[in-house]
Amino acid sequence: MFKISLMDHLDLEDAYKIELETNPSPWSKDNFFSSFEVGHKSLVCKCNDVIIGFLIFSLIKKESHLLNIAVQKKWQKKGAGKILMDVFIKQSKAMGAKKAFLEVRSKNRIAINFYNKFNFLKDAVRTNYYTGSNTDDAILMSLDL
Ligand SMILES: CC(C)(COP(=O)(O)OP(=O)(O)OC[C@H]1O[C@@H](n2cnc3c(N)ncnc32)[C@H](O)[C@@H]1OP(=O)(O)O)[C@@H](O)C(=O)NCCC(=O)NCCS
Numbered sequence: 001m002f003k004i005s006l007m008d009h010l011d012l013e014d015a016y017k018i019e020l021e022t023n024p025s026p027w028s029k030d031n032f033f034s035s036f037e038v039g040h041k042s043l044v045c046k047c048n049d050v051i052i053g054f055l056i057f058s059l060i061k062k063e064s065h066l067l068n069i070a071v072q073k074k075w076q077k078k079g080a081g082k083i084l085m086d087v088f089i090k091q092s093k094a095m096g097a098k099k100a101f102l103e104v105r106s107k108n109r110i111a112i113n114f115y116n117k118f119n120f121l122k123d124a125v126r127t128n129y130y131t132g133s134n135t136d137d138a139i140l141m142s143l144d145l
Contacts, residue, residue, distance in 0.1 A: 007042035
């Protein structure tokens, strides 16, 4: 039902709509679009050729950093996020990464549950890391690949 592919330039607008719908402090459009240009790796999940989710990561030497993941609200809890994560983990390993890292808002229980499911472990907390109208601590998590 779901198909994962590398994000194409033409996918950016639809992926950014999902970012706006799901992230309480969305990336700016400039940041989102330039992330694609600066060489971050981006995946999309499609259902019948329609983008329903995306994942952005960067690889620095043997470290893979999960920068962003989101699934359109109406498609959540149907396994799309899991498939994106499975491909992210597989590709990171294939590209030589030994560890994956991410940070998540402490109030984002759903995402923390989601990451636990893939055996990510909590390494540290950065107090008040997220500023602005949605202040929150950041939980830093990692996974041995
Ligand atoms: C986090 C997110 C990407 C998960 O995507 P998803 O497609 O809904 O996740 P899946 O259906 O593949 O679920 C995989 C597992 O995650 C956990 N999970 C997912 N949604 C959950 C929920 N609402 N409550 C509790 N656990 C949940 C479950 O363990 C689930 O496994 P199960 O179905 O066997 O119980 C999605 O909720 C999302 O886009 N959230 C908004 C954006 C966001 O917070 N991104 C993370 C920023 S750090």
